[in-house]
Amino acid sequence: MKRRNTATKDAVLSVIETSGKAMSQTAIEEKIGVVINRATIYRVLNRYCEDGILHRIAADNGRQYFAICVKCDEAEESLHHFHFRCEKCDTIECLPIPVNFALPKDYQLTQVNCVLSGVCKDCA
Amino acid sequence: MKRRNTATKDAVLSVIETSGKAMSQTAIEEKIGVVINRATIYRVLNRYCEDGILHRIAADNGRQYFAICVKCDEAEESLHHFHFRCEKCDTIECLPIPVNFALPKDYQLTQVNCVLSGVCKDCA
């Protein structure tokens, strides 16, 4: 399944890059300027996640947000940082705060999802 | 809005207590033994959350889980612990690991939701 370059893919990534934050499908659709089908946006986002370009954050509002992780090319450990979801502007940002924990014996880890919620500095 | 005692309420709480873990509505409905409507279970769970009996965990699978927090009567800080979601047995447990972080200036915190996922000790 070799990937092809399309305007849609570029546009989606560009919107997220510009925002500098993690975005939901809805937010991307609103900001992207052109009309792109919802299913297509989700498929583009899922492909980017598979390819390690984006990472997915499951927020406590039950929705998915997608972020470009500047450190995704480094160790997996770099994924272990906190996210902050602002309830006012509906965005999520990656905080430069590492998540530290020691899992009890015999537990196998596959995912870390730490989301703090409240009001961000821009909306305070 | 004074609360009334019902068999349904007791049964729901009892199932969660017995499991010793956080449970989803689906899991509760399966384990509870009697037929209780989905909407009713959600309403019971939401009421328990309002009353501080249960707390709600938003898992990275997009679903809600409900747990009896033994420390809910203590300081709010006690809520800041990690949860572990086992992908095999579909339960979430509260880990005795505190979540530590220092929020950047001007951020206001209202929620902490930290979920680690993988395989728990019982399923390993």
Add this chain to the structure above:
DNA sequence: TCATTATTGCAACTTAATCGCATTAATAAT
């Protein structure tokens, strides 16, 4: 025992996300 109103069940609804399928279009082969 009766009145009040919280609780419940049912069906409909909302929202997030996915999926099947026909069509379009990016890339590789000729």
Add this chain to the structure above:
DNA sequence: ATTATTAATGCGATTAAGTTGCAATAATGA
């Protein structure tokens, strides 16, 4: 440059989680 292959897209339908309106039921207090 033309054609063949198949990834990507749009559309509509579908799934799943959770909520809501409303009428019926039942817990509590008078």
